[in-house]
Amino acid sequence: MVFHRILDYKRGLDFYPDPFFILTNMQRPVLVIKLGTAVITDNKGVISQAIIRKVAAEIALLSKRFRIVLVSSGAVGSGKSFIKQYKGTLTERKAAAAIGNPILIRLYQKHFSAYDIPVAQALCERVHFSRRAQFLQLKETFDAFWENNIIPIVNENDLISNVELKFSDNDELATLMAIGFDAAALIICTSVGGFMNDKKEIIPLVGNVDRNILGYVTTDKSSLGLGGMTSKLTFTRLANSLGIKVIITGLKGSSPFSAALAGEQGTTFLPQESNLKARQKWLASGSITIGSILVDKGAAKALQQRRSLLTVGIAQVQGKFVQGEVVQLMDDEGVILGVAKVKLGAAAIKESLKAKNVVAAHADDIVVF
Numbered sequence: 001m002v003f004h005r006i007l008d009y010k011r012g013l014d015f016y017p018d019p020f021f022i023l024t025n026m027q028r029p030v031l032v033i034k035l036g037t038a039v040i041t042d043n044k045g046v047i048s049q050a051i052i053r054k055v056a057a058e059i060a061l062l063s064k065r066f067r068i069v070l071v072s073s074g075a076v077g078s079g080k081s082f083i084k085q086y087k088g089t090l091t092e093r094k095a096a097a098a099i100g101n102p103i104l105i106r107l108y109q110k111h112f113s114a115y116d117i118p119v120a121q122a123l124c125e126r127v128h129f130s131r132r133a134q135f136l137q138l139k140e141t142f143d144a145f146w147e148n149n150i151i152p153i154v155n156e157n158d159l160i161s162n163v164e165l166k167f168s169d170n171d172e173l174a175t176l177m178a179i180g181f182d183a184a185a186l187i188i189c190t191s192v193g194g195f196m197n198d199k200k201e202i203i204p205l206v207g208n209v210d211r212n213i214l215g216y217v218t219t220d221k222s223s224l225g226l227g228g229m230t231s232k233l234t235f236t237r238l239a240n241s242l243g244i245k246v247i248i249t250g251l252k253g254s255s256p257f258s259a260a261l262a263g264e265q266g267t268t269f270l271p272q273e274s275n276l277k278a279r280q281k282w283l284a285s286g287s288i289t290i291g292s293i294l295v296d297k298g299a300a301k302a303l304q305q306r307r308s309l310l311t312v313g314i315a316q317v318q319g320k321f322v323q324g325e326v327v328q329l330m331d332d333e334g335v336i337l338g339v340a341k342v343k344l345g346a347a348a349i350k351e352s353l354k355a356k357n358v359v360a361a362h363a364d365d366i367v368v369f
């Protein structure tokens with residue numbers, strides 16, 4: 001009976017079990033919350049203590065019902081004033097992040113300690129997701145955090161991330177976390193408070209991130225962070241296609257995350273049914289922005305029929321990737337069809353574009369969304 005109720009809860013998040021019922025660690029679904037730089041920064045460009053206090057208060061409550069992963073940007077913003085004549089070069093950003101991360105984590109430590117909740121810092125790199133063994137280690141450590149009521153606070157390990165190996169932004173990192181942990185929901189907090197239509201009204205519910213929805217995207221983004229709405233929607237689409245609910249929202253009101261989960265605030269993007277196994281989900285989430293392969297109509301059809309990808313069906317190769325890496329597959333209009341772990345690197349594919357029987361990715365290593 002109890003097990004049945006929890007499963008309902010995980011699937012829909014519409015059904016809240018008795019609040020006095022104590023959930024064991026594994027019964028609590030995973031909830032990933034991502035805070036962008038702009039949303040935690042005040043109008044003087046400083047991380048706001050009042051906002052961190054409010055976030056800590058609500059997460060302290062939610063942590064009784066969920067295993068929380070808090071992905072927080074703000075390291076570069078917290079550290080850049082220490083760099084003389086900061087211009088935002090990659091090296092300066094790395095230095096600023098290394099200075100800012102402990103400042104940021106001290107703030108979280110201070111405000112979570114009011115609820116006797118310790119925080120742990122997890123600085124992640126792309127390799128933690130693109131190598132399954134590394135992700136499984138990260139997973140074990142996070143289980144230890146949750147068993148001890150510790151909140152993991154995740155950010156990119158900016159100091160040693162060079163351009164090619166960087167996450168595109170923390171929206172990507174949060175999405176990879178949500179997919180890797182098969183989260184019940186991913187909440188992405190932005191300063192605009194949700195996804196807006198062309199009249200600047202927040203759309204409360206999106207069933208499918210289709211061309212119509214993508215048509216509302218403007219290229220506006222805050223001057224403080226890295227990720228804009230295009231990146232949010234790209235990752236939302238990926239998470240939805242793997243069965244994860246995404247909510248793009250803001251920090252309005254006293255309980256913004258609960259309001260978002262109840263569908264009262266922000267934009268909820270509904271997940272699709274997903275029968276993919278954990279390895280396939282990992283495959284779908286690994287290294288998704290290293291490169292892309294554009295396929296012709298014939299190859300797109302073959303992929304839908306779960307066949308291997310042959311080089312003859314490839315129209316274009318983008319980015320530098322090597323054998324064994326995971327890349328996006330796109331149709332001739334640039335729509336993402338899925339992902340594949342490639343048997344050949346970008347250069348080798350380009351050399352054999354016209355060859356008939358050269359396999360670029362084996363069917364077992366392809367996930368079509």
Ligand SMILES: N[C@@H](CCC(=O)OP(=O)(O)O)C(=O)O
Nearest residue numbers: 037074075076170225226227
């Ligand atoms: N790792 C960087 C975050 C970069 C980033 O994605 O920022 P944002 O677009 O504000 O989420 C930092 O902590 O400043």
